[in-house]
């Protein structure tokens with residue numbers, strides 16, 4: 074996977090508008106920083122999604138029913154999936170995430186608590202098509218919480234849903250959480266916490282990139298910058314150069330590439346699309362799911378859906 078990641082970084086950083094995919098947030102430090110973000114008052118998505126899933130736990134479980142395999146996409150610390158073990162009784166739990174060491178630690182810890190469930194950890198990149206030939210005939214529930222779907226451009230999200238609908242083979246479905254459009258202040262504060270944890274999370278990407286490709290980004294030259302782009306309905310995160318700065322990228326198949334950034338230049342690090350319930354349900358139906366069940370919170374901040382195969 075490493076050389077593919079390096080290739081991707083080489084082309085995105087040397088593009089006319091330099092960018093780093095949000096998947097590069099998540100080395101071990103990034104995964105731990107994300108866990109701290111979820112504890113912040115300003116970051117409503119995690120606690121709101123948890124609230125929805127707790128309050129509607131029985132109804133969600135009744136609709137989904139017991140399953141053979143629970144596939145956790147972008148599992149992180151696996152905490153949300155583990156809450157489903159007691160209600161939908163999976164025989165197998167597959168956790169997928171790009172953050173390998175962090176994931177393996179979480180799964181081995183969970184296996185001790187639930188020895189009756191067969192568990193495995195898979196270091197994969199979810200932006201590539203997935204297939205599960207060995208469990209084709211099993212009833213699979215795909216679980217994609219945390220509004221990670223917001224990181225996909227809308228067309229890519231449609232392809233992702235089609236891939237999952239196809240992989241269900243007419244059985245099971247997708248349980249997914251997504252962040253909803255809301256007032257600007259709440260949205261922007263969630264990505265600009267006063268403690269600076271989100272800023273550290275964003276800046277840590279440069280350390281991860283340095284360690285993956287041997288570049289020499291200096292953290293002191295960059296600052297966190299996040300805002301809601303109303304016309305595209307997405308939070309954008311960027312790293313903005315504080316001063317003129319030069320970065321050397323060692324390329325795999327040619328000489329080092331030097332990028333000269335001017336003060337104020339940005340590197341785009343994340344899009345987090347926000348949806349309306351109506352739009353999101355339409356997307357799921359269009360991808361081939363037969364029925365979509367929805368749950369939300371009293372403020373309509375967040376949406377949990379079960380899309381039945």
Ligand SMILES: C[S@@+](CC[C@H](N)C(=O)[O-])C[C@H]1O[C@@H](n2cnc3c(N)ncnc32)[C@H](O)[C@@H]1O
Nearest residue numbers: 096099147148149170171172198199200218219
């Ligand atoms: C927003 S966090 C959500 C974590 C957890 N599921 C939750 O809801 O609290 C996104 C997770 O997806 C993983 N991730 C991000 N991009 C990924 C990719 N392209 N492929 C695989 N995992 C990815 C990250 O490592 C991280 O654990």
